Amino acid sequence: ASGHDRIDEALLEEVEEILITSDVGAAATTRFLKTVDNEVRYNRLTDPARMWEILRDDMLRSLARCGDRKLTVSASPTVVMVVGVNGVGKTTTIGKLAARYKAEGHKVMLAAGDTFRAAAGEQLTLWGQRLGVEVVRQQEGADASAVAYDACQAAMARGVDLLLVDTAGRLHTNVNLMAELEKVRRVIGKVIPGAPHEVVLVLDANTGQNALSQAKTFVDSAGVTGFVLTKMDSTARGGVLVNLVETYQRPVYFIGLGEQAEDLTPFDPEGYVAALFG
Amino acid sequence: ALSDKLEGVLGRLKGRGVLTEQHISDAMKEVRFALLEADVHFSVVKSFVADVREKCLGQDVLGSMTPGQQVAGIVQRELARLMGGTQSPLNLSPDDLTVVLMVGLQGSGKTTTTAKLANRLKTQGRRVLMVACDLQRPAAVEQLKTLGRSIDVPVLDPQPAGGDPVAAAKEGLAHANAQRYDVVLFDTAGRLHVDGDLMDQLVQVRDAVQPRETLLVADAMTGQEAVNIATSFHAALGLSGIVLSKLEGDARGGAVLSMRQVTGCPVKFVGVGEKIGALETFHPERMAGRILG
Numbered sequence A: 001a002s003g004h005d006r007i008d009e010a011l012l013e014e015v016e017e018i019l020i021t022s023d024v025g026a027a028a029t030t031r032f033l034k035t036v037d038n039e040v041r042y043n044r045l046t047d048p049a050r051m052w053e054i055l056r057d058d059m060l061r062s063l064a065r066c067g068d069r070k071l072t073v074s075a076s077p078t079v080v081m082v083v084g085v086n087g088v089g090k091t092t093t094i095g096k097l098a099a100r101y102k103a104e105g106h107k108v109m110l111a112a113g114d115t116f117r118a119a120a121g122e123q124l125t126l127w128g129q130r131l132g133v134e135v136v137r138q139q140e141g142a143d144a145s146a147v148a149y150d151a152c153q154a155a156m157a158r159g160v161d162l163l164l165v166d167t168a169g170r171l172h173t174n175v176n177l178m179a180e181l182e183k184v185r186r187v188i189g190k191v192i193p194g195a196p197h198e199v200v201l202v203l204d205a206n207t208g209q210n211a212l213s214q215a216k217t218f219v220d221s222a223g224v225t226g227f228v229l230t231k232m233d234s235t236a237r238g239g240v241l242v243n244l245v246e247t248y249q250r251p252v253y254f255i256g257l258g259e260q261a262e263d264l265t266p267f268d269p270e271g272y273v274a275a276l277f278g
Numbered sequence B: 001a002l003s004d005k006l007e008g009v010l011g012r013l014k015g016r017g018v019l020t021e022q023h024i025s026d027a028m029k030e031v032r033f034a035l036l037e038a039d040v041h042f043s044v045v046k047s048f049v050a051d052v053r054e055k056c057l058g059q060d061v062l063g064s065m066t067p068g069q070q071v072a073g074i075v076q077r078e079l080a081r082l083m084g085g086t087q088s089p090l091n092l093s094p095d096d097l098t099v100v101l102m103v104g105l106q107g108s109g110k111t112t113t114t115a116k117l118a119n120r121l122k123t124q125g126r127r128v129l130m131v132a133c134d135l136q137r138p139a140a141v142e143q144l145k146t147l148g149r150s151i152d153v154p155v156l157d158p159q160p161a162g163g164d165p166v167a168a169a170k171e172g173l174a175h176a177n178a179q180r181y182d183v184v185l186f187d188t189a190g191r192l193h194v195d196g197d198l199m200d201q202l203v204q205v206r207d208a209v210q211p212r213e214t215l216l217v218a219d220a221m222t223g224q225e226a227v228n229i230a231t232s233f234h235a236a237l238g239l240s241g242i243v244l245s246k247l248e249g250d251a252r253g254g255a256v257l258s259m260r261q262v263t264g265c266p267v268k269f270v271g272v273g274e275k276i277g278a279l280e281t282f283h284p285e286r287m288a289g290r291i292l293g
């Protein structure tokens, strides 16, 4: 990545800067630098090109912990709950998922589970209209669990393959809202045994280390099964993913790359690492 | 907490000997780690720690019986100073229409903050208008209108032919002047700082309405990109202030230090919840303590 001919202080500082500014985090960065340090000390590493290779492989190894499970439509209906803090792109991601799975021939339905925020139902309804996908919703202020209940019943009755349940944004630090989420999940499970089959945590690539705090709470109390990282069309490199995948060992299903229906791509670890190290 | 870590690094030396530059270097490592974990930008941390280090090599630290506390105090003070010492209110025109332009990345909280600000100004006795200039996000106009109804503040929804936000903004300004409003707030679509077309469009909106206040609404949990984001928006528009949203969570909020460093703009307000009333003035001391963890 630069004109260094040996592994010196300047090069290590460059490595550190790349990792930190990618939001990999201080602790994980220290670990990566330690790896290089060990290679230099015990394996006589001297070539910078080889150093970059080792760093890339190290990161790929961490990311491999996510496994290769894909978001599949198998049960009838498969119920996917989409959760996360405010403004990360949950509703838009649901639109993108609906477009993708409908194009693959599945019968998709959306549940307007955000009954709190202004015009949340309208926003999802517009997505439904845009894609020709049915949306189950109630009036603003209705009980989110009641919408989930209705949507599950409707999905079964209409032979839907994939039910995407939108939820209101909520900070993971809000105990009451996390409890509400848990209630929605329970209600879904009562209507459709085994559901929700997936609980997708949506994270914003512009977010820093707080993504880890978000993941911890959502994984612990909302039963998160996988991640989607949005807004990777920004300059952010989403380095928090490294720590996230290593800690929770759950798949990163998709990456969001824009605001339109087609701006969703399956997570590609090789491409991600290449972009991070630029 | 950082103060504990500093006590750990320096406190053990109490009465046991001279505090050396190495000890200060070790202490600075702890400060650096804490700030990076708090999302302060890499280069902002570098220069901040260099400045603090200088101050720590003075006699009040080296000769102190509680050097850990001394260093912690210096760090806290320096950080609070960089946050902008005094509170900075909204710059309101005494006798003309005050134009406020809300800008920022997708999902940062602009629409919600527009309504919060409108409500605050209304309770202060001003005639406020909100103008819906986000013509691209599904139901964005509806969102602002719904919020407007809930606080009884009118929302102009120009809907110009062609859906051009610049035309909508011009119409909004004309209406605000004609109807003699005191303050007009323009909500705009979220956009990436690297989206050339949308940044140009925003510059055109700014030129059309000539804002007294151009506020960057930024998410408190923003990471290292805070520097790029703030720099780009400031270079393009000339920001007059920052509003930090979603601060009631547990994000350390180091992004605010980065943004202040690169723009010099004051943080005018902080969003501390989804409800209309959840807008507070910025407290530099409190923010410094929060960043340090």
Ligand SMILES: Nc1nc2c(ncn2[C@@H]2O[C@H](COP(=O)(O)OP(=O)(O)OP(=O)(O)O)[C@@H](O)[C@H]2O)c(=O)[nH]1
Pocket (backbone or CB within 6 Å): A084, A085, A086, A087, A088, A089, A090, A091, A092, A093, A114, A117, A120, A167, A168, A169, A170, A230, A231, A232, A233, A234, A255, A256, A257, A258, A259, A263, B106, B107, B137, B190, B192
């Ligand atoms: N650039 C970019 N913008 C995105 C992406 N995903 C979503 N957005 C935008 O981010 C903003 C917020 O998206 P929403 O889908 O409303 O987010 P949300 O999580 O449902 O928000 P709340 O329901 O309010 O918590 C919108 O302006 C979206 O268009 C992405 O991948 N890239």
Ligand SMILES: Nc1nc2c(ncn2[C@@H]2O[C@H](COP(=O)(O)OP(=O)(O)OP(=O)(O)O)[C@@H](O)[C@H]2O)c(=O)[nH]1
Pocket (backbone or CB within 6 Å): A086, A087, A117, A169, A171, B104, B105, B106, B107, B108, B109, B110, B111, B112, B113, B134, B137, B140, B188, B189, B190, B191, B217, B245, B246, B247, B248, B270, B271, B272, B273, B274, B278
């Ligand atoms: N918890 C919390 N949520 C907030 C705060 N401010 C805004 N929000 C929420 O953040 C989400 C996004 O807010 P919006 O006002 O739609 O953000 P925006 O910047 O207008 O989004 P775009 O128009 O898509 O760019 C919504 O769910 C808001 O309720 C805050 O201070 N705290």
Ligand SMILES: [Mg+2]
Pocket (backbone or CB within 6 Å): A090, A091, A092, A114, A120, A166, A167, A168, A169
């Ligand atoms: Mg939503």
Ligand SMILES: [Mg+2]
Pocket (backbone or CB within 6 Å): B110, B111, B112, B134, B140, B188, B189, B190
């Ligand atoms: Mg908005």
